[in-house]
Amino acid sequence: MNNSVRGKVAVVTGAGSGIGRQVAFVLAKRGARLAVCDVDDTRLGETADRARALGAEVHTAHLDVGDRAAVQRYAADVAAHHGVVHQIYNNAGISGGGQTVLEADWEVYDRTLAVNLFGVIHGTKAFLPHLIASGDGHVVNVSSLNGYLAQPTLSAYCASKFAVRGFTEALRSEMLTERLPVRVTLVHPGGVKTDIATSTLSQARDLGITPTPSQLARTRVYNEKLLRMPAEQAARIIVDGVEAGSPRVRVGSDARNADRLVRLLPRGYPRLTAALERRLFGTAGR
Template sequence: MAADFGVVHQVYNNPGIAAGGSVADNDWETYERVLGVNLFGVIHGSKAFLPHLIASGDGHVVNVSSLNGIMGQPRSTAYCASKFGVRGFTESLRAEMRLDGHPVQVTVVHPGGVRTNIASAGLEDARKRGEVTPEDEARVRTYNEKLLKMPPQQAARIIVDGVEADKQRVLVGNDAKLVDLLVRLLPRRYPALVAQYERRRFSRG
């Protein structure tokens, strides 16, 4: 990119794959695959472009986490671990840029339910490995029909507006804002509330 355009001002790191399953059910390969894409994809992108962003004099790193980088969710331990990791990495990078006096802004993005194919792609990947249950299929249908609602174009506009305003954190969607508020107000109670919601939404007994 630098060879083609001469300078790099902004980098948006947005790798993301999903994987369900409990800690007891998931194998090590699942964790390695999800962390390798979601977390190390962000780390690689940030490290590769950081020297160019510093050299530009007004660089900006934008790393996409998730509302699951704010709130832990049952049956999403690999995904949550990766997105909490993105949040921690990004916040540490921001502190480093300030400590070292580099002219680079750093933003972490926490999208809620955006209408992408991440849930369907995760299901298809699991199907190829023969790991899909009827419950998994029903869960993905619920995500696609009821939870992943915001058009990608709207999410992109919110992110760009936040970057232009030099925001450190960008919450995309009312669901992300609600989750952020819930975790801040009820840090000890929210896991139980999330479990209750999980049982109602996904009909778990």
């Protein structure tokens, strides 16, 4: 199988902003044909226009990855449009954070798992037959450093990202067992400069939840101190990993260091994350 993305049809979910948008641009620059989707039609259109300006053929669609039937229809549409599908980047995600387990509303869990976990499962299952048929397929599922390190007030997000890790590793084992022509890459980004922290507040308001002073302060700390790597750099690392055939891509020194911490102190790291939580955010406003 050929790891290069040149000439291949690549699907990117959540391509309207952040890492997904930049992955689409990197793929376009490297000669891939694209199918991009998002729930934000305006921002998706901006991504598509820029990708076309970079020379890519682009198929666009409004898509909520949490809608199983819609994802299945989308996979059929992309295959019909391009004639073949080689790669799926299951990138779409939401933060689903900012509240403790005691505080969190059921709607937060429902929506976070629908997008972050079932969105990945929907995309993988809908496109996998097409990837196998291509003879040169690749599934790229985006987890997080919170796919192996849990933090306070991120229970829904961590649950989804830990599950993406397990699902993806099981998929890889199946592809190897059956000797099917599909590589599988699991991506663990660290702090990347996207609007994911700010969008937490918007998501809360959409659910009728008024953000607390603590949540507002948390968002500010994330945006100013923790989300540091440019999304363009993260996207290059991801596509480089795909082209290298890497089964696992950790994006950023924070992702690598978190991985080392959990491996070194599997029982003790929660105390360290709790201490860091108090130092960064305190407990006021909860």
